[in-house]
Amino acid sequence: MSDPTAPLNAVIDEVEGTLPDVSEAAGPGESDSSRERGQSQFRLAWARFGRNKIAVVGLGFIAVLIIAAILAPLIAGHDPLTVDVDNALVPPGHGHLLGTDYLGRDLFSRLIYGLRTALMVGFGAELAALLVAIIIGLAAGYAGGRAEQLLMGFTDVMYAFPAYLFSVILVTVMGRSLGAVILAIGVAAWVTQARLIRAQTISLKERDYIEAARAMGASGPRIALRYILPNAIGPILVTTSFGIPGAIAAEAGLSLLGLGVQPPAPTWGTMLREGAQYLMVAPYMMLPPATLFALTMLVFNWVGDGVREAFDTAGESR
Numbered sequence: 001m002s003d004p005t006a007p008l009n010a011v012i013d014e015v016e017g018t019l020p021d022v023s024e025a026a027g028p029g030e031s032d033s034s035r036e037r038g039q040s041q042f043r044l045a046w047a048r049f050g051r052n053k054i055a056v057v058g059l060g061f062i063a064v065l066i067i068a069a070i071l072a073p074l075i076a077g078h079d080p081l082t083v084d085v086d087n088a089l090v091p092p093g094h095g096h097l098l099g100t101d102y103l104g105r106d107l108f109s110r111l112i113y114g115l116r117t118a119l120m121v122g123f124g125a126e127l128a129a130l131l132v133a134i135i136i137g138l139a140a141g142y143a144g145g146r147a148e149q150l151l152m153g154f155t156d157v158m159y160a161f162p163a164y165l166f167s168v169i170l171v172t173v174m175g176r177s178l179g180a181v182i183l184a185i186g187v188a189a190w191v192t193q194a195r196l197i198r199a200q201t202i203s204l205k206e207r208d209y210i211e212a213a214r215a216m217g218a219s220g221p222r223i224a225l226r227y228i229l230p231n232a233i234g235p236i237l238v239t240t241s242f243g244i245p246g247a248i249a250a251e252a253g254l255s256l257l258g259l260g261v262q263p264p265a266p267t268w269g270t271m272l273r274e275g276a277q278y279l280m281v282a283p284y285m286m287l288p289p290a291t292l293f294a295l296t297m298l299v300f301n302w303v304g305d306g307v308r309e310a311f312d313t314a315g316e317s318r
Helices: 032-051 053-070 072-076 107-143 146-162 162-175 177-190 189-206 208-215 220-231 234-255 267-278 287-310 312-317
Strands: none
Touching: 032 053, 032 287, 053 072, 053 208, 053 287, 072 107, 107 146, 107 177, 107 189, 107 234, 107 267, 107 287, 146 189, 162 177, 162 234, 177 234, 177 312, 189 220, 189 234, 208 220, 208 287, 220 234, 234 267, 234 287
C-alpha cells in the first residue's frame, strides 16, 4: 500500500524555499501600505489560480462532491445499510440506479455515503496532521537550540517509521471507528508538513518585522502565530491540498485490508474489496466506486497543482 504522505513528499523540494511570502503581516512600526501589499498576495495568488482552468474545474468538481456528501440522505434514495437478500446482485436499472450488492444493498446509496466517509476522513485527518505539524514545526523553528533538537529528533524518528504501517498499528490499537481511522491517518501524516513549517519558520524569524515585534515586547507564541504563520501559509496550503487525497487513499487502503471503518458502514475501500470478490459475476459492483475514487484523486491533484502554481511567483518569469 502507498504511503499516506507520498503526495506531499513528491512536491516538498519544489515547495520549500521557492514560494513567496504570502502575507507580509505588518509588524510594529510598519506602514498601512505594507500591510495592504501583504494582503494583496492572496488576491494575486487567487488570480494566478484562476488562470489554471484545469485547477478551477477540479475545484468545482470538489465542491460538487462536498455538496453531494452533505445532501447524501436526500440524494441516496435508499438506506445504504438495508439488507434485502431477495434482491441481491440486481443489475443496474431494475429499481436501483447502480444495482445492488451481494446482500441486496443499494450500490448508489452506498457510493454516496462512502463519499461522505471519504471526505470526512480526508479533511479530518489532514486537519489533525496540520495541527500537529504547526505546533511542532513552529515551536522547533522559532525556539531553536535544545528544544529544536528534541522536537526534530522525534520528527526524524517518526519520518523513518513507515507511515502506513503506523496507521495500521494505531487502527488495530484504537479500534475501527470513524474517529479512530481519522486520528490514525492524521497522526501518521504530520511529519513532512512539520519539517516544511520548521524550515519556513527558520527563514522568516530573522526578518525585520519579526525583530521589531521582539523589540516591542511581543511574546514568542504571539510572534509565531501572528507574524510567522501567515507568511508560511502558501507552502502549508500546497502540502494540505496534496495531503487530503493522500488521506482518502490511505483510508481506502485500510478498508481494502479490512482495517478501515467498521462494517456495515459504507466506504469506497470496502466496496472495492467486495466488488473484487464478485468481479466475474457482477462487475458493476466495482466499477462505480473505482471510477469515483480515481476521479476524486485526479481532481484533488489538479487543485494541488493549481495551488502550487498560484503561490510560485517564480513561474511568472518563465
